[in-house]
Structures are given as structure tokens and as C-alpha cells.
Amino acid sequence: MWTLAIELAYWQQTAIKLVVVALVIPTAALILGYVFLMKMMSFMQSRLGPMEAGPYGTLQLLADGVKFLQKEDVFPRRADRYVFALAPVVVLVSTFLLYVVLPMGPDAVVSSLDAGLFFVLAVASLSVIGVLMAGWGSANKYALMGGMRAAGQLIAYELPLVLAAIGVVIQAGTLDLNKIVLAQANGELFGWGGMGFPYILTQFLGFAIFLVAVQAELTQPPFDMPVAESEIVGGYQVEYTGFRFLFFFMGEFGTAFAFAGIASVLFLGGWYVPGLDPASGWFNLIGPFVMFIKIMAVSALIFWFRFTFPRLREDQLQKLAWKVLIPLALLNIVVTGVLKVLV
Amino acid sequence: MGLVESGKMPAPLTKLLNIGRKYSLWVYQWGLACCAIEMGAAFGSPRYDVMRLGVIPFPASPRQADLVVVSGTVTDKMVPSILRLYEQMPDPKYVISMGSCANCGGPYWDSYSVTKGIDQIIPVDVYVPGCPPRPEALLEGIVLLQERIANEDMTARWKGDPIVVG
Amino acid sequence: MRGIGMLKGMGVTGRTMLRTLFPDGLRKPVPAPSRGAHTVQYPHVKEAPVTRARGVIGLHHDNCTVCMLCARECPDWCIYIEGHKELAPPRRPGGKPRQRAKIDRFDIDYALCMYCGICVEPRVRVLRAPHRRPAARRRPAGRLDGDGAALRDLRAGRQRQAAQASRSVPAPSPPEHSPVTVLGALVAQNIAFGVIAAIMVFAAIRLVTTRNVVHAALFLVVVLGGVAALFLLMGAEFVGITQILVYIGAVVVLFLFGIMLTRTRIGDEEGTDHAKRLPAVLAAALVATVTIYAVVTGFGDAELPADTRTTTAEVADSIFSTYIVPFEAVSVLLLAALIGAIVIARRN
Ligand code: SF4
Ligand code: SF4
Numbered sequence: 001m002w003t004l005a006i007e008l009a010y011w012q013q014t015a016i017k018l019v020v021v022a023l024v025i026p027t028a029a030l031i032l033g034y035v036f037l038m039k040m041m042s043f044m045q046s047r048l049g050p051m052e053a054g055p056y057g058t059l060q061l062l063a064d065g066v067k068f069l070q071k072e073d074v075f076p077r078r079a080d081r082y083v084f085a086l087a088p089v090v091v092l093v094s095t096f097l098l099y100v101v102l103p104m105g106p107d108a109v110v111s112s113l114d115a116g117l118f119f120v121l122a123v124a125s126l127s128v129i130g131v132l133m134a135g136w137g138s139a140n141k142y143a144l145m146g147g148m149r150a151a152g153q154l155i156a157y158e159l160p161l162v163l164a165a166i167g168v169v170i171q172a173g174t175l176d177l178n179k180i181v182l183a184q185a186n187g188e189l190f191g192w193g194g195m196g197f198p199y200i201l202t203q204f205l206g207f208a209i210f211l212v213a214v215q216a217e218l219t220q221p222p223f224d225m226p227v228a229e230s231e232i233v234g235g236y237q238v239e240y241t242g243f244r245f246l247f248f249f250m251g252e253f254g255t256a257f258a259f260a261g262i263a264s265v266l267f268l269g270g271w272y273v274p275g276l277d278p279a280s281g282w283f284n285l286i287g288p289f290v291m292f293i294k295i296m297a298v299s300a301l302i303f304w305f306r307f308t309f310p311r312l313r314e315d316q317l318q319k320l321a322w323k324v325l326i327p328l329a330l331l332n333i334v335v336t337g338v339l340k341v342l343v
Numbered sequence: 344m345g346l347v348e349s350g351k352m353p354a355p356l357t358k359l360l361n362i363g364r365k366y367s368l369w370v371y372q373w374g375l376a377c378c379a380i381e382m383g384a385a386f387g388s389p390r391y392d393v394m395r396l397g398v399i400p401f402p403a404s405p406r407q408a409d410l411v412v413v414s415g416t417v418t419d420k421m422v423p424s425i426l427r428l429y430e431q432m433p434d435p436k437y438v439i440s441m442g443s444c445a446n447c448g449g450p451y452w453d454s455y456s457v458t459k460g461i462d463q464i465i466p467v468d469v470y471v472p473g474c475p476p477r478p479e480a481l482l483e484g485i486v487l488l489q490e491r492i493a494n495e496d497m498t499a500r501w502k503g504d505p506i507v508v509g
Numbered sequence: 510m511r512g513i514g515m516l517k518g519m520g521v522t523g524r525t526m527l528r529t530l531f532p533d534g535l536r537k538p539v540p541a542p543s544r545g546a547h548t549v550q551y552p553h554v555k556e557a558p559v560t561r562a563r564g565v566i567g568l569h570h571d572n573c574t575v576c577m578l579c580a581r582e583c584p585d586w587c588i589y590i591e592g593h594k595e596l597a598p599p600r601r602p603g604g605k606p607r608q609r610a611k612i613d614r615f616d617i618d619y620a621l622c623m624y625c626g627i628c629v630e631p632r633v634r635v636l637r638a639p640h641r642r643p644a645a646r647r648r649p650a651g652r653l654d655g656d657g658a659a660l661r662d663l664r665a666g667r668q669r670q671a672a673q674a675s676r677s678v679p680a681p682s683p684p685e686h687s688p689v690t691v692l693g694a695l696v697a698q699n700i701a702f703g704v705i706a707a708i709m710v711f712a713a714i715r716l717v718t719t720r721n722v723v724h725a726a727l728f729l730v731v732v733l734g735g736v737a738a739l740f741l742l743m744g745a746e747f748v749g750i751t752q753i754l755v756y757i758g759a760v761v762v763l764f765l766f767g768i769m770l771t772r773t774r775i776g777d778e779e780g781t782d783h784a785k786r787l788p789a790v791l792a793a794a795l796v797a798t799v800t801i802y803a804v805v806t807g808f809g810d811a812e813l814p815a816d817t818r819t820t821t822a823e824v825a826d827s828i829f830s831t832y833i834v835p836f837e838a839v840s841v842l843l844l845a846a847l848i849g850a851i852v853i854a855r856r857n
């Protein structure tokens with residue numbers, strides 16, 4: 001929160017921040033869902049996408065939400081009820097925790113953890129538990145296979161995700177997301193500090209690996225084997241109806257938004273725009289907007305990738321992770337480390 | 344959820360809920376024969392782009408579907424599957440029967456193996472005649488269905504009364 | 510090169526998007542997707558059918574001579590014609606009155622009709638096809654009665670009872686509200702500690718007593734999550750996060766993986782109990798005693814400093830200076846384990 005005239009007690013601040021984060025997730029899911037899933041995908045296929053619900057279909061996802069809330073809440077008879085019911089919540093909590101450390105401005109962050117990046121990568125792995133619970137609790141063989149696939153995939157791609165981020169950490173010398181932004185803002189390009197030094201310039205390989213790994217973490221095409229409808233119906237989501245399915249949906253798009261945010265913090269300079277003093281308090285005000293623009297740009301890349309390619313095969317997926325991405329990421333770390341020491 | 348079930352809701356809320364259902368018909372495609380080609384044209388091609396109307400052809404599982412389009416020749420062997428599919432869909436759910444075969448047996452009305460119309464097994468909301476119907480005809484059917492959903496009475500619906508097709 | 514092909518693919522989709530969004534080209538970037546897309550917006554714009562499109566069959570009533578050719582040609586037998594003969598006035602004065610067939614009823618059962626146009630062929634001038642309106646109806650237009658009834662008997666048995674029965678689905682069960690534990694930590698450390706500890710103790714007891722193996726693993730998640738929360742509460746961020754990453758993100762996931770790969774049943778299991786309860790209790794009690802003793806003698810009444818926050822940098826410094834030897838030893842041990850695992854896996 002930026003400096004307000006009133007001093008808020010700690011618990012008041014915390015409460016406000018929690019509410020804000022809780023609102024950000026559905027909003028993020030709505031925006032990403034509408035702009036990319038509905039419109040961008042349609043335009044890429046030379047069609048229009050939703051047009052009837054609201055002007056240019058802007059209210060389509062709201063209508064979807066209202067509809068999902070009305071749907072019958074089906075529990076399969078053999079399902080493990082509590083596990084089944086809790087799984088979407090676990091996934092959503094994991095998404096929620098991602099936002100806790102995402103800086104939107106020098107002070108506009110819920111909790112500026114010293115090991116922020118590490119925290120992000122840790123809680124991102126929590127969603128695996130939710131997915132496995134969903135797969136197991138549904139009492140459905142397709143769900144179980146989907147859950148297994150998802151878990152295998154998330155574990156495999158956690159590594160390139162972490163390793164790709166380490167290059168940035170070495171360059172910035174910190175794990176604190178806000179300090180990473182500051183390091184970029186204060187950096188100099190060939191001795192010229194006019195635009196800071198977004199790490200994408202040196203860490204382009206890391207950026208690419210990070211985006212591919214994010215794609216897999218989100219179980220989006222071309223890495224959507226866990227929910228592959230033509231192979232295993234709907235994977236771990238197969239038995240979910242109504243608002244529980246909505247939770248998964250929001251979790252997926254909320255996580256996409258959060259990861260796009262992390263990517264723009266790590267590689268694109270976060271809330272910083274050239275021209276202003278990074279120490280100025282103005283960034284608390286314009287930071288969220290800058291972040292929003294950068295997040296939309298990164299998401300556009302992610303979704304562009306998503307809508308272009310068909311699904312990989314399961315073995316190709318694992319091969320890509322272990323034989324291509326991880327070695328490349330390790331190479332990136334080595335080169336970055338050597339250069340850091342030399343330069 | 345409780346409110347929705349009991350059906351006791353103020354009119355504006357009912358209106359809102361109706362609009363939500365009207366513009367969000369996630370459709371499950373149950374293509375059985377030649378009609379499925381036309382259904383594919385309506386749902387998958389940029390020319391007809393059913394997503395414009397809020398009919399989203401995403402769901403892979405009937406659990407997430409609101410609307411099922413049964414298109415094509417329904418054989419007696421297929422009937423149990425269709426019934427099961429229908430029962431797996433969560434309420435409120437809608438059915439469009441597409442093509443002569445699904446409506447009443449169509450060209451196979453005197454065949455021993457063909458079910459003469461899926462309305463023998465599940466309640467149909469809209470029939471789209473034709474063999475096969477043009478994609479536009481299916482769109483018209485969807486528009487009619489949406490009109491009906493917009494005026495639907497939730498109380499009647501949740502009491503389990505059958506819907507009288509207008 | 511695969512990469513270049515992939516970039517080309519993205520180029521294709523990207524170009525299509527731009528073409529749809531800006532149909533006038535990028536020189537004049539005014540978004541007008543309605544023109545750019547190939548979509549015909551059906552309820553608002555109706556497509557003109559092509560000349561040979563097939564559509565609803567119509568009849569020029571006056572021209573029909575009730576010859577029944579069409580009804581006989583129709584592959585679906587879906588045309589119903591009734592007529593009668595009547596005397597038409599003579600053409601010329603003084604002539605003979607003519608007998609003419611007059612049509613009473615001409616119905617096509619549009620539920621059955623295939624719009625094939627075969628009926629049109631006998632008398633092209635009489636039946637006009639195509640009537641250009643592909644139509645959807647709420648009901649098939651030709652629900653016939655009267656003379657058509659014989660044919661309809663085939664379908665007469667269908668009534669909606671069965672359908673209605675299947676519609677009265679039991680009302681949805683109320684949603685379960687799940688207790689989400691959002692740790693509003695640091696409000697008062699002690700209260701938070703108490704709450705977390707209580708949850709952990711409960712989960713730990715259930716972990717041992719539950720007969721459902723998957724539930725046990727999930728309770729383990731709760732316990733380990735509680736440990737992580739306690740670390741965070743103490744200001745040991747790095748250790749807390751590591752706890753989440755390693756134990757929940759990796760170890761328990763592997764547990765779950767193993768259980769789910771090998772067991773297929775949901776629900777309680779037989780044989781999760783153990784016959785040697787007494788030794789187990791004794792062992793547990795022994796471990797608890799030793800731990801408590803160690804903690805009490807180690808710390809006694811010493812109060813923790815108010816601010817125990819350890820930064821990640823401090824942790825890193827101490828690992829790589831004070832504890833460098835143990836750290837390296839552990840690393841070598843892990844490396845050995847890794848190589849051993851690869852060797853064992855390679856053998857078959
Ligand atoms: S109605 Fe005609 S086009 Fe459709 S499935 Fe039957 S025979 Fe094929
Ligand atoms: S419509 Fe034509 S073919 Fe049919 S009965 Fe009349 S004249 Fe004969």
C-alpha cells in the first residue's frame with residue numbers, strides 16, 4: 001500500500017491486502033479469459049468469438065460464472081467426498097499465495113519476503129497436491145490418469161522454471177522480487193542509465209525457458225496432456241461441475257496472470273518504467289498499471305503460443321523438459337555465473 | 344445455491360440467472376452420423392462460429408456441459424449411452440435434437456435398429472429438422488432455445504415440472 | 510529446423526489475427542473484426558443460400574392434380590395427400606363439364622423430410638424447390654394426425670413419461686464448506702502458534718488413526734504445512750519455504766504418486782492396522798520423551814529474542830562459512846545416492 005494519510009494498523013493493512021488479492025484472482029481470470037481465450041483465439045481463427053453477451057461479448061465470462069453457480073453440484077457416488085470437494089480449493093489457495101509476494105510497486109506488495117522468488121516457486125508446487133487430490137478423489141480412471149500426468153508434468157517442469165529464474169537471481173544478487181526490480185531499474189546499459197537494464201537483454205534464453213515451463217505448469221496446450229479431452233476426456237477435471245469447475249478455471253487463469261507477473265518482474269523490469277526515479281513514490285500509483293501492461297504483453301506471448309500449436313505427446317513432453325530445457329537452463333546458469341564473476 | 348434450489352427469488356435475480364444461463368451454454372457434441380458434419384460446421388468453422396452466441400464448445404466431459412446436441416442416427420444400441428450421458432450432465436441442462444434421424448428416425452423410420460426419435464428417452468427442448476439441417480438451421484435452433492431460457496421460470500424448473508416446449 | 514517451423518506457425522496465427530482485427534491493413538489500424546472475420550453473424554445477417562441449395566418444399570396448390578407421384582417417389586414416405594374429384598364448368602359454352610382432381614390436404618412431415626428434392630422431379634412446375642429458408646422449428650412441423658396416424662403408430666408409444674421421469678433429478682446436495690486455513694500469522698505469535706499446533710496435533714493423530722492411506726498422506730501434508738507455518742512464524746523464512754518446496758512439493762507428492770500407482774481402491778483399507786501396538790506406543794513415547802528432554806535442557810526458560818527474523822543472506826553466509834564442511838559432506842552423500850540410484854535403475 002502506498003503512503004496514505006491515515007496510518008493503518010497492521011491487521012487492517014493485512015485485511016485490506018487479503019481482500020484485494022482475493023478480488024484480483026477472479027478479475028485476472030476474467031480479463032485473461034476474455035481478451036485471450038475468447039477474443040484472441042477467435043481472431044486467430046478468423047472468427048469473432050462471443051458477441052451477444054454484452055457489447056462484443058464482454059460479459060461472456062460473467063455469464064459463465066453466473067451459470068456455473070447455478071449448476072447442480074454433483075458428487076460421484078464412489079468419490080472420496082472430502083478430498084474431491086477440497087481439491088479445487090487447494091488449487092485456488094496455491095494461486096492465492098502466488099499473489100502474496102508479487103510486487104506491484106515499491107511498497108504495493110502484500111508481503112515483501114526476503115526470499116520472494118523462492119516462495120513463489122515453492123507455493124506453485126502446492127497446486128500439484130490439489131491436482132492429485134482431484135484425480136484421486138473423483139473415483140474415475142480418466143481423472144486418475146490425468147492427475148498422474150499433471151503431477152509428473154508439474155514436477156518435471158518445476159525444474160526448468162527454477163533453473164531459468166536462477167540466472168536472474170545471480171545477476172541481481174537477491175531473491176527479493178522488489179530488489180530484483182530495483183536492480184533492473186538502477187542498472188545501466190553500456191554506461192547509460194536512461195532505461196535501466198531489463199534482464200531480458202542478457203537472460204533471453206532464461207526468459208524463453210521460463211515461458212515454456214510456465215506453459216507446462218499451467219497445463220495449457222501444447223502441454224495439456226493432463227486435461228487432454230481427446231485422450232482422457234478431461235483429465236482430473238472430468239467429474240467436476242458447477243462452481244468447483246469454476247475454481248479450477250479461475251485457478252488456471254489466475255495462475256497464468258501471476259506467472260506472467262513474475263516473468264515481467266524477473267525479465268522486464270517489473271513496475272519500473274524508464275524516465276522516473278525508481279525511488280519515487282509515484283511508482284506505488286502507476287506501478288500497478290505498468291505491471292498490468294507488462295503482464296498482458298507476457299500473457300499475449302503465452303497464449304499466442306497456446307493457440308498455435310497442437311498437443312505434444314506425453315513422452316515428447318518429458319523429453320523436452322529433461323533433454324532440452326534443463327540442460328539449456330544449466331548452461332545459462334553456468335555462463336551467467338562465470339560472466340558475473342569476470343565482469 | 345440454496346436460493347436457486349428453492350426457486351424463491353426476486354424477479355430481477357431470476358432475470359439475471361436466466362441471462363447467465365442464456366449466454367453460457369457450454370455444449371457437448373454428441374455427433375452420431377452425417378448430421379455431425381453439419382454440426383461441426385456450425386460449431387467449428389469460422390463462418391458460423393457458434394461461440395458468438397455464447398455457446399462454448401469446450402467441455403470434454405458432460406459434467407461441465409449445459410447443452411447437448413444430439414445429431415445423427417440414434418440406434419437402439421446407442422440409447423443407453425445417450426441416456427447415461429444425459430444423466431451425467433448437471434441440472435439445468437438442455438437438449439437439442441438435430442436432424443430427422445434424431446427427431447423421429449428420419450430416413451430410417453421403418454428400420455428395426457433405429458430409435459425413432461430421442462424424445463423417447465430424453466426430453467428435447469428444440470428440434471431442428473432437416474437431413475441434414477444446414478448449420479444456420481442449428482443456429483436458429485440455438486437462438487430459439489436462448490429465447491426460451493431467457494423467459495424460463497426457475498420455480499417451475501426446480502420443482503421438477505417438465506418444461507412445455509413453446 | 511523445428512524452431513524455425515514453430516516460429517513460422519506462430520507467424521501464421523499472428524497474421525490471421527491481425528487480418529481479422531484490422532481488415533484494412535496495418536496502414537489504417539482501425540479494429541473492425543466484424544468485417545475482418547469470415548463469420549456471418551447469423552441472427553443479424555442471414556446468408557443467401559446458393560442457387561442449388563436444398564430447402565423446404567413448397568406447393569403451388571392450383572397446379573396440383575393429386576397424381577400422387579410425389580408421394581410415391583418420396584424415399585421417406587413423408588408426403589400426405591388427400592383430394593377429391595369435382596366437376597369443373599365446361600371450357601366452352603355448351604361443352605361437357607370436366608372432372609378435376611382438387612387437393613384437400615398436402616402435408617410434408619418435416620420431421621422426416623430430407624429436403625432431397627426427389628418429390629420435385631415428377632412435376633417441376635408444381636412443387637417449388639428450394640424454398641429458401643432452412644428452418645428450425647420447436648417441433649417438427651408435420652406432426653400429423655388423421656390419416657397419417659397409421660404410420661405414426663410406429664411412434665405412438667413414445668410418450669414423455671420416461672423423459673419426465675429422467676428429468677426429476679434429485680435436488681443438488683448443499684455444497685460443503687471447506688475450512689480454508691489462511692494463516693493470518695503474526696497477529697499475535699502465541700495465538701497463531703496455538704492454532705497451528707492444534708491443527709497439527711489433530712492432523713498427526715488422524716494421520717496415524719485413519720484407515721485410508723491417501724487420507725493419511727494428505728494429513729501428512731497438513732502436518733508438514735504446519736511445520737512450515739511455524740518456521741515462518743519464527744521468522745525463518747528460508748527454512749519454511751524450503752519445507753514447503755521439499756516436503757510438500759516433492760516428498761508427499763512422491764508418496765501420493767506411489768500410493769495412487771499401486772492401489773486402486775478408494776475408501777478404507779483392511780490391514781492398515783498393526784498387531785504390535787504396545788511396542789509402537791512405547792517407541793513413540795520414548796522418542797517424545799527424548800525430544801522433550803532435549804528441548805527443555807537445551808533452552809530451559811530462555812526467552813526467544815523478539816525479532817528472530819533471519820534473512821536468506823545470513824543463511825547463505827553461515828552455510829558457506831561456518832558450516833561449509835558439513836554442507837560439503839552432505840552434498841557428497843547426496844551425489845553418491847544419486848549415482849547409486851542411476852546405477853540401480855540402469856541395471857535392468
Ligand atoms: S438426419 Fe439425415 S443427415 Fe442427419 S444423420 Fe439422419 S440421415 Fe444423416
Ligand atoms: S404435388 Fe405434383 S406429384 Fe404431388 S400429387 Fe400434386 S401433382 Fe402429383
Ligand code: SF4
Nearest residue numbers: 583622623625626628
Ligand atoms: S424432399 Fe425428399 S424427403 Fe422431402 S418430401 Fe420430397 S421426396 Fe420426400
